[in-house]
Amino acid sequence: MQRPDLSGLPDEVIAYIEHIEAELAHLQAAESAGERSEALAEASEPPTTVQVISISGNGVAKRTPRHLYGRQRRGGMGVFDLDSPEEDAPGFVVMADVTASLIILTNQGRTFRLPVLELPEREVRARGEPIAVRLGLRPGETPAVVVPDPPLQGGAFLILVTERGQVRRIARQYLGGSLQPGTVLYDIKEGGAPAAATWSTGTDDLFIVTRTGQAIRFAERLVPVRGCLGLRVDPADKIKAVVATSEEGGVFMQAADGKGTIREMRGFAANKSPGAGGKVAMKAEEIVGAVAVTDHSDLFVISRLGKIIRFQAIEVPAKEGVVQGVNCMALRADECTAVTAVAL
Numbered sequence: 001m002q003r004p005d006l007s008g009l010p011d012e013v014i015a016y017i018e019h020i021e022a023e024l025a026h027l028q029a030a031e032s033a034g035e036r037s038e039a040l041a042e043a044s045e046p047p048t049t050v051q052v053i054s055i056s057g058n059g060v061a062k063r064t065p066r067h068l069y070g071r072q073r074r075g076g077m078g079v080f081d082l083d084s085p086e087e088d089a090p091g092f093v094v095m096a097d098v099t100a101s102l103i104i105l106t107n108q109g110r111t112f113r114l115p116v117l118e119l120p121e122r123e124v125r126a127r128g129e130p131i132a133v134r135l136g137l138r139p140g141e142t143p144a145v146v147v148p149d150p151p152l153q154g155g156a157f158l159i160l161v162t163e164r165g166q167v168r169r170i171a172r173q174y175l176g177g178s179l180q181p182g183t184v185l186y187d188i189k190e191g192g193a194p195a196a197a198t199w200s201t202g203t204d205d206l207f208i209v210t211r212t213g214q215a216i217r218f219a220e221r222l223v224p225v226r227g228c229l230g231l232r233v234d235p236a237d238k239i240k241a242v243v244a245t246s247e248e249g250g251v252f253m254q255a256a257d258g259k260g261t262i263r264e265m266r267g268f269a270a271n272k273s274p275g276a277g278g279k280v281a282m283k284a285e286e287i288v289g290a291v292a293v294t295d296h297s298d299l300f301v302i303s304r305l306g307k308i309i310r311f312q313a314i315e316v317p318a319k320e321g322v323v324q325g326v327n328c329m330a331l332r333a334d335e336c337t338a339v340t341a342v343a344l
Helices: 011-030 033-044
Strands: 050-056 060-065 090-097 101-106 110-115 143-148 157-162 166-171 194-200 205-210 214-219 239-245 250-255 259-264 287-293 297-303 307-312 336-343
Touching: 050 143, 090 101, 090 143, 090 297, 090 336, 101 194, 143 194, 157 239, 205 250, 205 287, 239 250, 239 287, 250 297, 250 336, 287 297
Parallel strands: 194 239, 287 336
Antiparallel strands: 050 060, 050 090, 101 110, 101 143, 157 166, 157 194, 205 214, 205 239, 250 259, 250 287, 297 307, 297 336
């Protein structure tokens, strides 16, 4: 039966029909799951122990081997991934090896380590499991920042930025296997809940981005031991991402409407000190994340309805100036919620 023209239907009806079609395709593919997995692996990368970890805003999580996600062209619709409750949209997507742990900071400022192997391994399209009980979270306590263990090279400090722009540099030894569950790294009364984090070498530049696309760049060595204000944030705005970068680096920014851009740092002048107001890094109503990229990076973007897309960063034009971005994910009655990148 030929698919009729749906162009006259409301976006939410089209999204529902596409959801049903995707479920049907998933059931039809289940009989030949082995062949499907091999095809996806050939299209993207060889089998790997690196996992794509999807986590909802309230902590429903799963992990899936990264090679099971095939590349699409930029602007594709993606595939359904994390199946979480409708009122609990995906909020995080991170990469980590099965031997690593996740460092999770909550909205109450407490810190936990969770081994990746303790997360349920599922197919690309599958339900997750709550991690709140496993971590021992309090009522109303939810994940605010999720980062994997630091890389062997380039992970000297965890750069933590709060919603109101306060910056802290935390040496990696304080976040190792001896970390006590629920450790409070800082008082949230000083700058609000944790909003973003990244690993740095100790000599990087920090690029901090707000929800409305305002940003600042400065040398991380300018952050004192006790921390400081990194970016002066408007009361109606809040921090969405922090990236460790350099003068020669590029930062991909993803907006909720599916558009994204790579901003070349040589076109975004560094401030001589932290704490100033931001300047426009990307024209967008809502930025959902930012990550460092190279020509060899793959990007993973997840949406509110649980769709995920993988595409090559080289497909996104790099710009020195302010732009609105290009379409990275096709959306109908949906919006992007998180992004991550991996260098292959």
